[in-house]
Amino acid sequence: MVIGVREVQSILERHSIVPSRSLGQNFVTDPNIIRKIVKLADLGPEDQVLEIGAGFGALTCELSQAKRVVAIEFDRYLLPALEETLEETGMKEKTEILHRDAMEIKWDEFFLRRTGNWKMVSNLPYNISSPLLLDLLDHAPQVEQMLVMVQREVGERFVAEVGSSNYGIPSVKAQYWSEISIIGQVPPKVFFPVPKVESVLLKFTRRKTIEKVDLETMWKLLKVGYGQRRKMLRKSLKGLVGTTGFNSAGLDPKSRPQDLTVNDWISLATAVENAGHDGFE
Template identity: 40%
Template sequence: MSGELSLGRLKAILEKHNIRLRRSLGQNFLVDGNIVRKIVTASRLAPGDVVVEIGPGAGNLTTALAATCAHVVAVELDRRLLPVLEEVIGGLQNVTLVLKDALEVDFDRLVAGVTGAAVYKVVANLPYYITTPLIIHLLRGQSGVAEMVLMVQLEVAERLVAAPGSKDYGAFTVTVQYYCRPEILFRVPRTVFFPQPEVDSAVVRLTRREKPGVTVDDEALFFTLVRGAFAQRRKTLANALAGARVFPGWTRATWEEVLNQAGIDPRCRGETLNLEEFAALARVCRQRLVES
């Protein structure tokens, strides 16, 4: 039986199947139909689109997505929720439920195997405890993801769109902005979830760039430098990179020389660098490594 999942209906279904939700799995289910509709509208779905939903929970968003697109592939970790999902979305012919850990799923292969599609969108109310690693997994390992519309903690949303020099700007920000254009669409109060979380949320859109935000010859080297730059935020960039031992044998003096060559002040801090400056640093480092 499908249909909008009110708080009363959700509680009744959970009680019927003797299920207690686990905060450790980020099980805070959306029970506000207006927010569900806003998420679906923000997803800009066409009738032929394929959607991956991660953490369908009780199937509230799943139902709304299935009414708008060609097919929904819903990936759920908690097998205890199977009878709940069968009751809520069991009658929907264009929904495929997959019981797996999303962090271990090759979504490109999964979607191709289920629907034959090479391109898809991800729309989800993400479990808070896997938000950051899951976004990285989707961006770095799954080339078929065209766009993501995600419910995340408000503080995560602010990190996604942060500008260089701000307190929210970090390695996660640089990685996301390298691969896509992030934007915060709207805030979501904690009161629309059951059980109610301790923080507010936001719905964000991550639109995949046709090509990365900057051109680099060695992506692995680029991200190694990004991680090193943010490893010790209080230190100057030269000290942080030397302390992180990004390259064995490179001293602070070496890093000062390299940073100067890249046009970057060695006394600045990593959080002040934008994508272009990280790319410039990567190019100089690569050249030096080749010549050494």
């Protein structure tokens, strides 16, 4: 079943669906984009796929090469259309449909009975893409690879290099956990409704080896440091990191947060932890 512009319009009319702006809904109407995503996902017969924002199944029905699919959709008005699509394409048996808000899911509990390694393949709703991806990186190590369609601005933040204007907390957090790259550009015209922004295909590959660090300390330093982005770290982190801490980490206290690499943040957090409370000042 190929879902193009006419098929999308037919599904929307038949099920009285009006795309929700508040839910960030933009449905793909170009089958070539769907095929490209599936090809880049490189699915095999043993792969388990997590899809968030399944909509009415335009992407879901093309994931037939996977062993199983968990399709999460928050909008209850889309569920009948999703079930219909999966039934017509023979994907219903291998697809578990969940009517859930992905932002409310506790991923450790979610994967208790869904064992093994997973890939995520999704056209993510614009309004949740960044916090959702960070939540999955933090709490779902079972998801080893993510291939997602997101707003271009979001994608550029995740892949931003140190020192650039886009480099910030999402960049550091995501790059700590994974290798990230933009592997495709997606124009607005392939969606309905047509958004005012461009999209990209973003690929995350979870790192096999993760540098050990106290994440609570590192995330706190990131939050405070970027809370005053234009200030030197010696001022923005005053009370958290002193001269001893900067020296131990091998960092210039006159640096600003966007000047620090992921490894620099790791070194700074480690220096703070090693120094204990006496080393904060």
